[in-house]
Every structure is written in C-alpha cells, then in structure tokens.
Amino acid sequence: MKLQQLRYLVEVAKRGLNVSDAAAALHTSQPGISKQIKLLEDELGVVVFERNGKRLTGVTEPGQRVLDYAQRVLRETQNLKRVGEEYAAGDSGTLAVATTHTQARYVLPAVVKQFVERYPKVRLQLHQGSPTQVADWVAGGEASLGIATEALDLQGQLVTLPCYQWSHMVVAPKGHPILARSPVTVAMLADYPLITYDATFTGRSHINRAFERARVAPNVVLTAIDADVIKTYVELGLGLGIIAEMAFDPLRDAGLQAVAVGHLFESNVTRLGVRHDAYLRQFEFDFIELLAPRLTRKTVLATLAGAGGEGDAGL
Numbered sequence: 001m002k003l004q005q006l007r008y009l010v011e012v013a014k015r016g017l018n019v020s021d022a023a024a025a026l027h028t029s030q031p032g033i034s035k036q037i038k039l040l041e042d043e044l045g046v047v048v049f050e051r052n053g054k055r056l057t058g059v060t061e062p063g064q065r066v067l068d069y070a071q072r073v074l075r076e077t078q079n080l081k082r083v084g085e086e087y088a089a090g091d092s093g094t095l096a097v098a099t100t101h102t103q104a105r106y107v108l109p110a111v112v113k114q115f116v117e118r119y120p121k122v123r124l125q126l127h128q129g130s131p132t133q134v135a136d137w138v139a140g141g142e143a144s145l146g147i148a149t150e151a152l153d154l155q156g157q158l159v160t161l162p163c164y165q166w167s168h169m170v171v172a173p174k175g176h177p178i179l180a181r182s183p184v185t186v187a188m189l190a191d192y193p194l195i196t197y198d199a200t201f202t203g204r205s206h207i208n209r210a211f212e213r214a215r216v217a218p219n220v221v222l223t224a225i226d227a228d229v230i231k232t233y234v235e236l237g238l239g240l241g242i243i244a245e246m247a248f249d250p251l252r253d254a255g256l257q258a259v260a261v262g263h264l265f266e267s268n269v270t271r272l273g274v275r276h277d278a279y280l281r282q283f284e285f286d287f288i289e290l291l292a293p294r295l296t297r298k299t300v301l302a303t304l305a306g307a308g309g310e311g312d313a314g315l
Helices: 002-013 018-028 028-046 061-088 101-118 132-137 204-214 227-235 282-291 297-306
Strands: 048-050 055-059 093-099 122-128 147-149 157-166 168-172 195-199 220-224 240-244 254-258 269-273
Touching: 002 018, 002 028, 002 061, 018 028, 018 093, 055 061, 093 132, 093 282, 101 122, 101 147, 101 282, 132 147, 132 157, 132 269, 147 282, 157 297, 168 227, 168 297, 195 204, 195 227, 220 227, 227 240, 227 254, 282 297
Parallel strands: 093 122, 093 147, 195 220, 195 240
Antiparallel strands: 048 055, 147 269, 157 269, 168 240, 168 254
C-alpha cells in the first residue's frame, strides 16, 4: 500500500468518480490511476468503486470505509509535514484563510496588516467564496482557517469558535423618508423596495426570520453577496439596503445614511472554523488571536481537544 494510491483513491472520489479529471488534477495519466486503484483493491481484498465496464459508477459500502480511512491517513500525513515545518521552517510557510467578501473587505484588512508585519516570511492566501464554499475548503484541506457567519457550524468535520457579534443596519440615500421615522419597524421596511444579501450570506437567515415573525413579506428587489454592490444600488435610489454594520463607513459612504436596526433582527455571530484534527502552527494561532483576542492558543487547543481533535496540536 502506498500513499500515492490513497491520493488517487481520494481524488477520484472528490472528482465525482471522473478518473480523467482526477488525472488532470494530479498531473498524471488516467490509465496509471486506474491501475493503481485496482492494485490497491486487490491488496485490500475490497472493491472500492462500482463499475460499469471501464466507467466508475459508485462507491461500495466497504469502499466508503476505505475512503474515510484514506482521507484520515492523508490528513495525518499533512499534519506530520506541518510538525516538521513548525520546527524546521520557523516563522515561514503558507497560511490559507477562506472567508466571505464581507469579512475580507471590512474585518480582515487590519488583521492582515498586523499579521504581515509580524510574519513577513509567511505567504498569506485569502480564498473568498460563499459560506458553504468556505466550510468545504476548510473541510477539504484547501484552507487552514475559515471565517464566516453562516454555514460553518453545519459542516460536521469542523470545530467552530465564536469570533465576534454584530448587527445589521439599514442604509438609505440622504433625505429618504425612512430616516425621519423612529423607531423603524419591520412593517415600515416592508413598505419599501429592499436590497440585501443573497440567501446564504451574512446573516440573511436572521433577516428572513424577522419578516416571518412580523407576518409581512419583504419586497426584495435585488440581492448580492457584496455589501459594496448593495450600497451602490441604494445610492441609485433602487431601494433601502440591509447590510452588516461593519460594512458601513460614514466617510466612504458619504451619500448614504445608516439606521441601527439591532432591535429588529437577531444579532449575528461570525465564527472561526478549523478541522477537528488540524495541526495548527504558531503563526496560525497568532492570526486567530489577532482576529479574536479572546481566542488564545490555550482556548483553541482546549476546544479542539474537547471535540476529539489533536489536543497537543501545535505544541
């Protein structure tokens, strides 16, 4: 049994049983992958993939268990490499962070600036996507850390920790009638066209629940994943915007005025997600603490240990 065979196995499963795509991703040949998978199956005495001729059509029940263990072995192999890097490479390496646009645009710049100043030899990679993509990237190993408000706690392979709490705001062009009405109610907002986040982004579920509780239907005329896009269309007079409070800057958004509506919508919690079996290097612990000072190395390690992860990770 070879690690290369396990990599082939996992990559084929990851690519929806498309051997050609797996071969392209691994920079090898399709016949080579097929041969190595068959050799592994023969060695284990287990058929991992169901076949129709030469085409793979499914994963057998024992094959799924083999895949689970293969993924675990590959993750632990990666952890072993990271142990070596921790002591051999010191303060250099790569940190991949997966996050949403709102976090990358409004929350992380100050964190990244401090981190880069502290670790100039570390290559920082920011992957932006939907909350579901963020969770999948961390679960799949493409990123070490995930930062998002939605979806992270739905990914079973991740341990999540709360970073900070925030509320929504309503933004309107200066002089808009809603600005003269206080306090703002959900029924009032329903009287106007609304522009807000896409269904799975930035606390949108809390917005939906507020309208459901009030038994009124919101007139959402436009959705976006980006608060800057929302504010652009609000400035054009297409409707009121409902955005995360950290996305409003009175100086940059001089043409808009914001109204606090924390009393209307549930507060939101942005969370950090890491794999439960992750080995975190010191600079990753430091990045986490720059983002959320109360998430110290000790706190993160205790959470990982409690979730069944490697309690001595990073020691």
